[in-house]
Amino acid sequence: MALHFLDGEIDNARPEEAAFHVIPVPLETSVSYGSGTSEGPAAVINASTQLEVWNGTSTPAENGIHTTPPIDCGGPISKVLDRIEDAVCYAVECEALPVVLGGEHTVTLGALRALRQHRRFGIVQFDAHADLRNTYEGSPYSHACVMRRAMDDLGLPLFQIGVRAMCKEESDYRKANEVPHLDARELFLKGVPRQILPPDFPDNIYISFDVDGLDPSVIRATGTPVPGGLSWQTAISLLESVVKGKKLIGVDLVELAPAAGDHASDFAAAQLAYILMGLGNTAD
Numbered sequence: 562m563a564l565h566f567l568d569g570e571i572d573n574a575r576p577e578e579a580a581f582h583v584i585p586v587p588l589e590t591s592v593s594y595g596s597g598t599s600e601g602p603a604a605v606i607n608a609s610t611q612l613e614v615w616n617g618t619s620t621p622a623e624n625g626i627h628t629t630p631p632i633d634c635g636g637p638i639s640k641v642l643d644r645i646e647d648a649v650c651y652a653v654e655c656e657a658l659p660v661v662l663g664g665e666h667t668v669t670l671g672a673l674r675a676l677r678q679h680r681r682f683g684i685v686q687f688d689a690h691a692d693l694r695n696t697y698e699g700s701p702y703s704h705a706c707v708m709r710r711a712m713d714d715l716g717l718p719l720f721q722i723g724v725r726a727m728c729k730e731e732s733d734y735r736k737a738n739e740v741p742h743l744d745a746r747e748l749f750l751k752g753v754p755r756q757i758l759p760p761d762f763p764d765n766i767y768i769s770f771d772v773d774g775l776d777p778s779v780i781r782a783t784g785t786p787v788p789g790g791l792s793w794q795t796a797i798s799l800l801e802s803v804v805k806g807k808k809l810i811g812v813d814l815v816e817l818a819p820a821a822g823d824h825a826s827d828f829a830a831a832q833l834a835y836i837l838m839g840l841g842n843t844a845d
Contacts, residue, residue: 563606563625563630563631564603564606564607564610564628565583565606565626566583566606566609566626566628566834566835567609567610567612567614567622567835568606568609568610569610570610571614571622571661571830572624572814573626573627573628574627575625575627575758575834576627576651576652576655576657578623578625578627578658579624579625579626579627579655579657580621580625580626580658580838580841581624581625581626581630581657581658581660581838581841582627582628582629582648582651582652582655582658582659582660583606583619583626583627583629583660583662583834584601584629584632584645584648584652584658584659584660584661584662585602585605585606585629585630585631585633585662586627586631586634586641586646586663586664586668586671587589587599587600587601587602587603587632587634588632588641588663588664588665588668589634589635589664589665589737590665590667590668591666592633592640594627597636597664597782597784597818597819597820598663598784598815598816598817598818599643599664599817600819600839601633601662601663601816601817601818601819601830602664602695602814604651604817604819604827604839605662605677605814605817605830605831605834606628606662606829606831607827608824608827608830608831609771609831609834611828611831612828612831612832612835616832616835616836616839618837618839619762619839620843621835621838625659626670629698629771630633630647631710632644632645632648632722634664636702638667638702639702639725641671642667642671642674642702643671644668645661645668645670645671645672645675645824646671646672646674646675647675647748648656648672648675649659649661649672649676649845650678652777653661653675653679658763658809658811658812658838658841659672659675659676659751659792659811659812659815660811660812660813660814660834660837660838661811661812661813661815662813662814662815662834663705663813663814663815663816663817664815664816664825665784665815665816666692666704666760666769666815666816667702667703667704667706667707668813668815668840669707669711669769669813669815670702670707670710670711671694672767672811672813673711673717673767673813674676674715674791675714676767676810676811677715677717680757680765680766681764681796682709682717682763682764682765682766682810682812683717683718683719683758683765683767684708684717684718684766684767684769685720685766685767685769686708686719686720686721686722686759686769686771686775686802687720687721687723687766687768687769687791687796687799687800688721688722688723688724688769688770688771688773689696689723689724689725689726689745689769689771689773689774689785689787689790690724690726690727690729690773690785690787690805691708691721691724691726691727691732691735691770691787692704692705692706692707692708692709692731692771693706693708693709693727693730693731693734693735693740694706694709694728694730694731694735695709695711695713695730696760697770704816707769707774708721709734712738712740713799718762718763719737719740719741719784720740720741720742720743720758720759720762720767720803721740721741721742721743721793722742722743722748722757722774722799722803723743723744723745723748723775724742724744724745724746724792725745725746725787725789726785727801728786737778739760739785741759741762741827742755743799745790745791746789747788748791748795749789753795753799753802753831757799757802757803758803760805764806764807764808765769765805765807765808765810765811766799766803766808766809766810767809767810767811768802768803768804768809768811768812768813768837768840769812769813769815770812770813770814770833770837771783771815771816772815772816772817772829772830772833773785773786773787773790773816774790774791774796774815775787775790775793775796775829776788776790776791776792776793777790778792779791779792779793779796779829780817780829780830781820781826782817782818782819782820782823782826783818783826784814784815784816784818793829796833797836800836800837804840809840811842812837812840812841814830814833814834814837816832818830
């Protein structure tokens with residue numbers, strides 16, 4: 562029998578009684594460097610069995626966590642996105658916070674499509690990369706295009722944190738569309754500002770956290786690790802700041818590519834997923 566999040570500490574709550582739906586999506590179709598993201602969701606769930614139920618500030622698990630079966634990632638990417646969308650819509654129907662575990666970053670698009678049906682919101686993206694290419698390696702649904710699809714196809718506002726690697730096309734697009742951002746270099750030079758999100762950013766927010774947004778000293782097990790990333794404590798401070806006064810309506814954690822013997826990366830990803838659930842308890 563497959564493990565569920567925090568297996569051994571809590572039961573897998575009934576979906577209609579859970580505050581959180583953990584949705585594993587082992588998608589790996591467009592990775593462009595290191596491979597292994599299809600193993601990411603299972604590694605996070607397995608590592609979660611070693612977490613403390615109290616995360617240091619709260620106990621999200623006491624409100625119930627339901628872990629769904631892994632999303633079927635076979636067939637055309639359009640069908641996979643439909644399945645993700647259905648799972649997230651069901652979480653919304655259950656009044657639960659969807660917690661999508663990737664898999665490559667493309668999985669985010671399915672979640673965004675589902676939530677876009679219900680309300681207006683903005684995306685806060687933690688990432689080493691901008692993911693604003695229109696196509697990559699012939700596909701508009703590459704992991705490198707997910708935020709371009711969110712903006713162009715869904716009309717969602719975006720705020721980027723931790724970016725430190727992007728192409729000229731992405732830089733030009735970001736300037737032309739005035740995408741607000743707090744890049745890794747600026748954070749290093751100036752520290753975390755008192756106010757992060759623009760005053761007119763939506764009250765409802767979705768957090769998309771690519772683990773390569775963190776420095777490789779924190780999580781090395783990812784397809785494209787980029788030096789100069791966020792420290793653990795800086796990332797947590799940023800997360801706490803962006804949810805203050807906002808309503809968190811969904812989260813994802815993507816691009817973990819587990820490596821043999823690197824338990825630290827898996828555990829850090831699991832801890833981050835649980836911290837994100839805690840933010841969902843307190844965001845509004």
